Amino acid sequence: MEEITPKEKIKPIDQKGISNELVSELFNPTFDLSIDYSEIYIDDLIENETLKEIPIIKSIVGIVRTGIAINQFWFAKKLLTFISSFNDGSINQKKLERFRTKVQSDEKFTKRIAEKLMIYIDRNVEIGKTIIISNLFKAYVNEKLTYSQFIQILTTLDGLNPKAYEGFLDLERFGHEITSNNHTSCGPRNFEYETLIISGGFATEPGDWFSGFKLTDDGEKLYKYGIKPIKKDI
Known part of the structure; x- marks a missing residue:
């Protein structure tokens, strides 16, 4: 060379x-x-x-x-x-x-x-x-x-683990929100996905229940405009 x-x-x-x-x-x-x-x-x-x-x-x-x-x-x-x-x-x-x-x-x-x-x-x-x-x-x-x-x-x-993209898609089935009122109807939960999204800064654990999940406003926008359009490729 x-x-x-x-x-x-x-x-x-x-x-x-x-x-x-x-x-x-x-x-x-x-x-x-x-x-x-x-x-x-x-x-x-x-x-x-x-x-x-x-x-x-x-x-x-x-x-x-x-x-x-x-x-x-x-x-x-x-x-x-x-x-x-x-x-x-x-x-x-x-x-x-x-x-x-x-x-x-x-x-x-x-x-x-x-x-x-x-x-x-x-x-x-x-x-x-x-x-x-x-x-x-x-x-x-x-x-x-x-x-x-x-x-x-x-x-x-910038700090979100790419595996969380699948989590956004998975959590769509119950509107990206788990509360004390709907958790029994959500079926099996993937806590790894939830943890990745929460630690990534795009979701919180609502204060009214110790095991809740809810996307932040930025999380909802990320999913709607960034992740959902490429749903078929994830």
Whole structure:
């Protein structure tokens, strides 16, 4: 293998332009949206010269040789998945145009939103959370979440065990709430799921009963806008 000098290993990311590149890809993707990027492997991305020429991917990956900058390729895969999910056609066109106008007219806002997205996406260790973030972002653009609600849910989601996603789905059968009045009709309970969601900050144990369960407002929004849309994939 050809020797690579330290300076060649990782090309610094252009922090000034990458925010604009991300926003540009959200509105005008320059790659094939028919591909499920959550299913591609890092090796496939490394070997795909076309994908590496996408402006934002090129900025992130920089000068890469086999075996170098795997984290950057993983980040690139998550960004492709996020952008592809954002462009699934589920956003109201008028609201999408309203958001587009805002990012085009307010550079400070554009950098702030792009920075937040990249920080949280970069921290993901599994691709499912990236899709959930995309779903939540679509809910924000659709004006179903405020900016502060969106960021608050992302902040809490950052520490949620991915196994809890199944718990949200399982607990849907009794409305994500267990009380002294309905617990006998709930059937067998999965306390592991409940514990993961509570410790993750998206549910509480109501004070009126020692063994209750109830989603917080953020928990309800996470399920409705982030997890439920990908129910079939969990």
